[in-house]
Amino acid sequence: MTVTTAKAPTLTLDSITKRFGSLTANDAITVDITPGRIHCLLGENGAGKSTLMNILFGLLEPDEGEIRLGDEVLNLTNPKQAMARGIGMVHQHFMLIPVFTVAENMVLGREPGSAGLLDINSARKTVRELSARYKLDVDPDALVEDLPVGIQQRVEILKALAGGARYLIFDEPTAVLTPQEIDELMLVMKALRDEGRAIVFITHKLREVRQVADDITVIRRGKVVGQAEPNASEAELASMMVGRSVSLKVEKRPAEPGGPRLVVQDLTVAAPSGQVAVDHLSLEVRGGEIVCIAGVQGNGQTEFAEALLGTMTPLSGHVTLDGVDITRAKPAKTIKAGLGYVPEDRHRDGFVGEFSIAENLVLNNLDEFSRGGSLQLKKIADNAVARIEEFDIRSGSHTQPVRSLSGGNQQKVVLARELSRPLSLLLASQPTRGVDVGAIEFLHTRIVEERDRGTAVLIVSTELEEVESLADRIAVMYRGQIVGIVPPDTPRDVLGLMMAGISHEDALATTKESVNE
Template identity: 40%
Template structure:
């Protein structure tokens, strides 16, 4: 056994994040760690990577007790971690990002040629070739993920922790990453894989450990289990299979005609975008990240000015209107980046929940504190948001629980139109079930929803119509009943629809 975490407990005051956790890792093994949001997965791995100290318990590496005061200590012991949010410098080259902190020198200066040569060498050695001279800002998210892994391999890591590694990747990039992980494991590298995507885990993992409420509910060989059994261990019950009723469309709620936005360079960001979303339907937008989806969302919601075209909401022209004005006319918005657009990290759970709801909870400028707390408490219960209290600052919630708070807040606006951008990013299967159910409920109650998701299974499951974006244009429209992942993937990559 290469690594063992023995009876790890981590407490923060009265809150116990991990309780007597047993976790082990063999050389050349891929061991998946799964659980609901707030189950203690990330805390456990932060302990292993030296970002936290356990309250009790010990870590054994090759049978010897070790302790890490910092990530630098963990790296010295050949343990590396690739975080959910990439930690790369966009203006640096791939080689510069990989060697940073351990730069080859020439005299007293940085030897860029040696860095590039070393980057090419390890890329070929581990079957993950890269262009060392390319700037990270010009790389796809899949390539950035590859750079992060090569960075920890360059540091000499034998144990690699991957935190939600496929969260922002396209289906093709996911397949390439899983192949790379398997190849590295075959070469003797050991992986701890934190993921909510159970089908991917079943494809790549050797063993799976499930956490619930900070405790291990089971460790099983992947070949002896399935996604349904793992879901049951995670949430403590059988999941409900949600069915989608036939759409009952009404009047047009959102109308976009000829929308164009010039880019900073010569290439336009959006070109002649036209679409509509009707009452009682979910229109899904699929596309590889960076093909104009973000700019489209920002234009519709008032966060970005347009150069040409018209945006109408419930028949009213809102082109160029302010964010506040558009929201007042009937828009709610689950943003794609919860940290940048969705919350104030230093504000409490209650304060973040209040955003957009102040008018209904104030009289003569005085807020109704008990009414606000009651509203947010109901969301916490209904969506299973794990928080120490309503006074907890948002920055101390796990990413998945923060996502659930934002979804609950925006759905509670009860607006005729909702933009749902990556609504289930980083949430567990139980929360995904709840969010999907709530979106379909809104649609069945005559709400209009524009769904933007990097998860094709989510697009296919929820959408009535599917639009595909490529290089700032809508390159195809498919009926969700007959669309396939293969058709959508082909259009996403710039191909032509077949059949």
């Protein structure tokens, strides 16, 4: 396990095309990856960024085009071949074995030693050396399952470095990190660049691009649409991603909240594994306000939202919506009580892909669109035409299957259905995940309009920019508990500490000490 920092040649993806049936995921994409620079591939989810990098790492083979290392054409058919040529990848979803130690994970696929025996001592030494060199602070003997996600990501980085990677691909690496961990990762990426490595940074987050990029390639719908300067504004980058100018600021007047509509008292919910995911949580959401739950994914947000809907049964606690007890109610009762639900996984829980737009728009309200046991097809069609216009759903017809729509338009269908009836509470989990910047602008506007009608709005989001833009109050969640409830102008570093489990008071004190130092 040696570290290679010698000057490396440019890695070129030349006219790469990849098709999946009728879908062209990459359309003649050309990118130069230069040692000593951080090259950001910027684009919305589904733009083709990860597909391109999976080709570079040998996980997929291109239909057309070639990969060159200097003048040499590479034929990469698996990750082992890519790693042998100095290409490493830090995956969005960690490729670690939870029950193995850090050192044991390090040697997977490139086991040292002789006579079939693993040289774990050598692996431990490598972990310590690389940890010290890049200030990553990882214990080689720690079990991966016991490590926070930020440390697990460090292990992924160390694995790539231990293999001598000169070209490092970071695939959406900040999705599960706190703001402080994101800042630390940016420093690591810069340190790697400064010693001559080439960094490819895949992201859709404009703030992060502007923080570290030397080169920016913007990809839209599988094609390169241009190069951007590192000092380009977020508005300029967003415009390139979407193809038109968009507003990145949520326009909303101050909230005028009324009385509590959702009241959660001492709620405890177990995950399917039996482990407590929501731990004696209490929260109130008033009519006419947006409360955003902030936190790193995996801290009980999913179980909390599903318990409110009724797809998970709490172990204890009490939930009322406008005074109606919905603690152990099934979804049909919570919906009837006035709960509108936008799930975090729209493909699994938000719509039926084979059904038409019109059919999906009435799934939760069939009583209104049927008579004598028969569906009123004209009424369903008329409703769809009205909702398609109101929510700017880009489609050929209301009879079009929802699965054929873009991610943003699929999400508009879900939101249109939920907002087409009077609500007491709008509960939206990751409401703009996988949605382009233009659709985000529209969805945020409609959420604010619903607040202004007097609806209680509860947003669960791991996107801190979204939380800061939408929230009237921010409830920070950590290991199933609300660490604190703070105003939306709370400094990002304070929110980051709270997302790591530190109380609001202690987070404020810590940041003040840092400033004084």
